[in-house]
Amino acid sequence: MPYPLARDDDTRAQAGRSSTAEHMAYLKSEVEKVLARTGASQVVLYGNSRGGNAIRNYIQNGGGDARVSHAILGGTPNHGVWAVHIDGLSDASEFAGHGPFLSGLNQPKNAAGDEVTGPVKWMTIRSDRNDKFAQPDGLWIGKRGVDTGVNYAGPELKGATNVVIPRIDHRETSYSPQAFAAAYEFITGKPPATTVIAPESAIVLRGRVTGLGMSPTDPSSGNFANNLPLAGARVEVYAIDPVLGERKGAAVYAKETGADGAWGPFTAQPDTRYEFSVSAPGYAHLHVYRSPFPRSSDLVTVRMRRIADADKNAPSIVIMDRPRGYLDPGRDKMAFDGQTPPPGAVLGAGVASSTIKPPGIPRAVVAEFNGERVVGRNWPAAENHLSVLELSY
Incomplete structure (x- = not known):
């Protein structure tokens, strides 16, 4: 992704920032390249933080439901980093849980109220309470003491397999040995033989x-x-x-x-x-x-x-x-x-x-x-x- 940072307001162009539509289009293009190069019919997508927004958007709105077998979201703020109006933060941000982007993704998909798009298999991985972007207080978004309207379970999605790993942080929801073990078992149906990195001689x-x-x-x-x-x-x-x-x-x-x-x-x-x-x-x-x-x-x-x-x-x-x-x-x-x-x-x-x-x-x-x-x-x-x-x- 040439410009990985999100716009402050997803509806307005901003130098050096990308929109949700641009992010999805880039992901879709990369998936098609991988499928063409490998001959595979589907891919597994694993996204950390904002990367999960693009995965959800692609599967729900970009034809990815036929291209993706498993989607794993690590620390993705699926219900927002904030979910109420807060002065100084845009209600049109892709990270606003009450904004149009996440509200659209989180619309119930069936009578059970599932928030995920089938037939893709979905997993979310979150911290118990140590993810800086899933906090009830606005400390880490520059709003100490302000209620964000979000709780620690914000990254979970109804209809997904939701995994909670104690004390991991926002990035470790994707890059830690514990997250690797959870993702491996979700994809293969069995736990990994080890989470220790096996050394190579060359x-x-x-x-x-x-x-x-x-x-x-x-x-x-x-x-x-x-x-x-x-x-x-x-x-x-x-x-x-x-x-x-x-x-x-x-x-x-x-x-x-x-x-x-x-x-x-x-x-x-x-x-x-x-x-x-x-x-x-x-x-x-x-x-x-x-x-x-x-x-x-x-x-x-x-x-x-x-x-x-x-x-x-x-x-x-x-x-x-x-x-x-x-x-x-x-x-x-x-x-x-x-x-x-x-x-x-x-x-x-x-x-x-x-x-x-x-x-x-x-x-x-x-x-x-x-x-x-x-x-x-x-x-x-x-x-x-x-x-x-x-x-x-």
């Missing part, structure tokens, strides 16, 4: 570099996320010392991205930690540190960043980032550069990153989260460097 990595704004190559076009490829990015990969985070030598891989933003293939060594050094005009020079990769992946995406004006005088900037989940001091054992909890991480699993600005010469910086340990280094912000310690789990 690990090949590839991915894309994406940018920001309406146009990735135009810094004046905005700083919001997009999924557009960034051409002309220099990707270098370095093996690093597992304790100090220092480079062990010259780059073990290097490439400048073309029009498709793609990098790779890169053959990684098991149990080796790497720094992904990525630079491009108009962006900060990123230094992304990861845990060793246990298996091959075609989806090692690097989203470029820019240093905010307020941070340009910082000695260095290091971000602890958890793209596949949130940070919850009440649930998780974690530390960032020795600080527990990481700065900015507050109760409620609503924050996915923490930022520090270490002074002094470059040194090792460590991010720890529930047993995962990522080691990196800080770089001088004055020279437009920015470090990201990205958690995999």
Whole structure:
């Protein structure tokens, strides 16, 4: 999806945002490509958060009922992030439970009042009460103390198999081992033999570099996320010392991205930690540190960043980032550069990153989260460097 962010008002065009109709059309096109490439007659669709809106819309209104065998929605706000009028939030948002989009999707489909469209098999996966977008209080939408009209069961759908997993957060409804186990059993009829990632001896990595704004190559076009490829990015990969985070030598891989933003293939060594050094005009020079990769992946995406004006005088900037989940001091054992909890991480699993600005010469910086340990280094912000310690789990 080129522009993954939703419009504030689904009925009005907004730069860098997509409508529900555009989202559905993109999904429909991708499904047709997969069916043509594989020869399959149907697909299984699994969507997290807003992705579930597109799945529901496609199945109900875009002909997807004949193309989809199973639909799994992780943390999708099926009855809204808010379901009553709240000043400052649009009643025409696709996330407004009382708005036209969700009201249309949730119309009863039969005498039993089912909200799902047959003959597709449906599953929802939700948290018991730890999903930031299924809360009775408007804290995480900037409306602390305001009743949202939504409860913890908002992601459930009548007529679906509704699974509740205690304490998982909004992203973990799709990306956690528990969610994988539930989805696997729903599709196959039996539980997985294991939820532990089985390591491979030959690990090949590839991915894309994406940018920001309406146009990735135009810094004046905005700083919001997009999924557009960034051409002309220099990707270098370095093996690093597992304790100090220092480079062990010259780059073990290097490439400048073309029009498709793609990098790779890169053959990684098991149990080796790497720094992904990525630079491009108009962006900060990123230094992304990861845990060793246990298996091959075609989806090692690097989203470029820019240093905010307020941070340009910082000695260095290091971000602890958890793209596949949130940070919850009440649930998780974690530390960032020795600080527990990481700065900015507050109760409620609503924050996915923490930022520090270490002074002094470059040194090792460590991010720890529930047993995962990522080691990196800080770089001088004055020279437009920015470090990201990205958690995999």
